[in-house]
Amino acid sequence: MTGKIRALVCAGALVAGLAGCSSSDGGDSGGKVTLTYAYWDNENQGPAMTKIAQEFTKSHPNIEVKLQFTPNKEYWTKLQTAAAGGTAPDVFWMNGPRIGLYASQGALLPLSDKIAADKMDLGKYPKSLVDLYTLDGKQYGIPKDFDTIGLWYNKALFDAAKVKYPDASWTWDDVRAAAKKLTDPAKGVHGIGAMAWSQEAYYNTIFQAGGYVISDDKKKSGFDDPATIEGLKFWKDLLDQKLSPTVQQMTDNDPIEMFKSGKLAMWYDGSYDASQYFKTEGLKAGVAPLPAGPKGKATVIHGLANVVYAKTKHPQEAWEFVKFLGSEQANRIQAESGAVIPAYEGLQESWVKSMPGLDLQAFIDQLPDARPYPVSKNTAAWARLETDAITKAFTDGQDVEATAKQLATAMNAALSQEK
């Protein structure tokens, strides 16, 4: 798979070379440089991106930034195609699962030298995010925003069942006890939604149980580790006791909609869904830090980064822009839009305040316990195996332990093909 893509990228470079100067965009007329900046969320983040681009041109009058929007579903196809043709955008959004693939294929410009030369302080961003975009000791991305997972709960359902709201002192036992009290089959209400989602659900409990998804050297799967299996069993037990709708039901009906319409009392979900819960009329939602497991507290942290295309015609200008995107000023613009938690230290407050009544501070307070989203060079190769296996494991009558061990074998095989 990786080899094939690399061949395509190389072939693309060849064609681009033959085509010569036929691509006419990004021209330098009159010393002015135009950069393209690609991103995938226009509806929520478009206004902030536009404003950041305008502010940048104010302080760098010779550089203009052209925004290029592609919806998330097609974003990666388009990027891959354009990179094969040698015409990817100069600067673009990158995520954790894909950084390994793009960086190892040489599609991204390493930024370490420029960071050192300009004395940029990466300590201003959460460390796990900086690490996520470091490969073989080289920094490829500057963190843009981040998200953590929290325990969302429906206040009305808690009040009706006379259960105390979750708080930072909660453990797995509290979740189990509360789920029992809150489940009401007559009303079609379940105590919790135990969905086979990785980032929102089982990655967190795997870490809380002391397990791991992938070893630090990215060579070994953690799914055959007893602690990892314990983290999976947390969800399986809730499903077996009918305290959650079945995975089948939650595949047919989006559990996010179930939570919004008061069919789920508790629901593990990311900070990125805060704005839709905030806007749902008739939903009184609260959010608490994730309850602690046998080995303490943990939440998955993931965030996007801004990266520079390796074959950009304007590496220096592109770097200037990425530096600006990582600045306090640009992060403040993001924070005020309320769409995402900005990565820059100390600016999270304005995001928390943008949705009063939701106690969003819980997402920020968990930062010390945050664990990076597990990735390797070719995350996609095993992530699909994982989704299939865990969905199967969470289905009625399946044995979690056996399925997880099979997954570990398959995942190890996929990892051994990475170089």
Added chain:
Amino acid sequence: MRNGGRLWPVHLVLAIGAAAMVMPFFWQVLTSLKTFTEATRTPPVWIPSFEWGNFAKVLDETPFLQQLGNTVVMTTGRTLAQLLFCSLAAYAFARLRFPGRDVIFVALLSVLMVPGQLFLIPQYQIVQSLGWLNTLPGLIAPGMFSAFGTFMMRQFFMTLPAEVEEAARLDGANPLRIFWSVMLPLARPGLLALGVLTVLWSWNDLMWPLIVNTDPESMPLSAGLSALQGEHMTDYPVLMAGSLMASAPIIVLFIIMQKQLIQGIAFTGSK
């Protein structure tokens, strides 16, 4: 009256079927007139508060008219080109005798067996080498010919009586003349069906325009409207208002051409 009495079960089934077909469209119209909270509330709200502003918002947030123009140009260009090229090739495959004809035809058919995504990168690179990224020709070019259209038209030409052609040949017409003056007029229903299919496919085509064009001003409606979709949240009423406006011209076209359409589709047995 006697007939009506016997037919009522049939009518009932048909009415239920019709309602089921119209329902999603009806729901789209309703949603386009709701506020965001009405659109996302459970249980669903039936009566909207007639938020006509959603339509204005689409015009504000996207260059709608420009994109409508692009869609019309792209669809017209692709459709006319396909009608011409596919029927020319189809006629050759159906009626002209030349060495290797059937081998070439099978090779052409094999194109149908390959998923379109496979052509994405080569097509992108060709368009890029031509300097057509971000232009209307770049949108139109790869859709000017199709293996399916050629296959369909060939099957059509095969059914036409050979006598007509022979008569024309005796009168001294060359193959091109026979094609243009004799066969093509006879192939009207087939051309119509192919035209309809191409218009529909082209109007809705999303992937290619998104990949080859990057400026909102050079995108067709299908790609342009996707800008209204968020990663974690979407303003459904505005998106529905946009989609409604985007599909309106096609619906009007269908109503006008209903009779020819049904003939053409009934003839080819495809939809």
